[in-house]
Amino acid sequence: MSLDDPKTVPDLRSYDAALKAEAAEPTLEVPQGAPTSKTQIIAIYGKGGIGKSFTLANLSHMMAEQGKRVLLIGCDPKSDTTSLLFGGKACPTIIETSTRKKLAGEEVKIGDVCFKRGGVFAMELGGPEVGRGCGGRGIIHGFELLEKLGFHDWDFDYVLLDFLGDVVCGGFGLPIARDMAQKVILVGSNDLQSLYVANNVCSAVEYFRKLGGNVGVAGLVINKDDGSGEAQAFAEAVKIPVLAAIPQDDDLRKKSANYQIVGTAKSQWGELFAGLAEAVASAPPVRPKPLDQDGLLGLFDAKDTGGDYQLVPATDTDMRGKNAAPKQSLEVIYDDV
Template sequence: MKTKIKIGIYGKGGIGKSTIASNLSAAFSKAGLRVLHIGCDPKADSTRNLMGGRIPTVLGTLRNGGYSLTFYKENDFVFNGFDGVACVEAGGPEPGVGCAGRGIITMVETLEQMGVFNNEWDVTVYDVLGDVVCGGFAVPVRKGYAEKIYIVTSGEFMPLYAANNICNGISKFAKRGGAKLGGIIYNCRGAKGDSKEVVYEFAKAVGSEVIADIPRSDFILKAETEMKTVIESYPDSDIAHVFQDAAQKIIDDEGGEVPQVLSDEQMETMSKQIATSVMNL
């Protein structure tokens, strides 16, 4: 295993990133690693299942207590969750005011000044909203933060379209020393048009592979109603083992690619494949 593992989990909004990221963080911790889990979504729900509820956000704390860090301590921003996973939520601006991407930048700057990144974390996990569309949301892709990006997608067109946009961002930053693509995580949603085969084709086309195949599971739903991960609530379940295997693959991974970016024509071909699979159901 590498001394330090720094990863970002990206994908279209609503695709299941936070569920996957939190279960991976729990699996890393159960494997004996010291984990820092950072939620970068303004909804501040990435750590909910690790903490058993919501925690104060970095931006909310600064907004309420002032932006001078003189009177803050690390535990004003970092909270211990399941199995000792250290949890941070960036938070965001008040609705209709400010830029959520800028909030991520403020969060990272705050953690840096508080010395949080200097702690001996074995694994740092960034759970990031949506596409790489602005400087804030691209922060984990830049040099020095995440080293690899894992993209969560289903086999539907819009999540794959978002995945291709993320590959475009990774490709640009990787050429300047930023994070590379670690792999694709297929999250099966069971909807019409959710084509597993197309996800595997997409991964191959961008020069990567599917590193985890997450099936639909009632255990995930049950655990989330308890505000827990399946690693905590149902550690002996098949789905818990899926997450543990995915975590181990990330631990063992020494690779990483500068992804290819598919053209509009290639994406349109995938769209037609998905449409055909729907018609054949």
């Protein structure tokens, strides 16, 4: 196809109309049964700092302890998904290792980027330094490198992908947009910002479902749960289950800060993570019902969010400020005859 030949250039208006028509199709529904693929690829999304890495490190460790083959892939440019799993040690990222190896005329090998502990295999995609590139494009490049390493031939029961949820760049929506994952799991807390991010991800899932996608939301993990109930109310409002509620507890905080694994039968928290592992494995992907902004604010007390504020329209005079003095018009006005 030549872009210089108008006969071969696609009609973008027709394509746009086709997408709109497909999006309006009422019969597109998320499959409600359990995934049939041997390998469940699950994308986990949440606001930065909400505790995705803590949740995933312990979840993956518990799954491995239960006899499952688990691959954990950090897809956050901060590259800290595996830090708790590896006792705080930084894992060489796929992108930086690939760049270094390429300069040396060498090929990347599995042992350069993938490490294991407690039966969990883990790696970090990585990303560009601040101001030196697009994090989303780095994610896409990282998955291209994974394919070259044989990703589609690997034998795992679960592949867990840790994605930053408060970024709308296409690279971070890859598992949803390209049906790379069977289902999405959200991590949030009882605060407006984390639930705003969770709701955004629900909106992304709904958008791509309308375009014929197959990814659904399996549920919400409430982290640092203080019992106030907003996250539970959100899950009920968007029609997704709560897979686990991890309490706001000083023992968990200290162990996480010291890079200690609690997702093990040897821990007092083992039963909690064992239940989460079972819920993650069995929860079917469902089609969420994302909220609008007012609906999201309605989950919280107005005195805490300012949700009772009424918009006050600005005027032209407001905008002109000190320049608001009336100016003489050059318009000629004729008297009525």
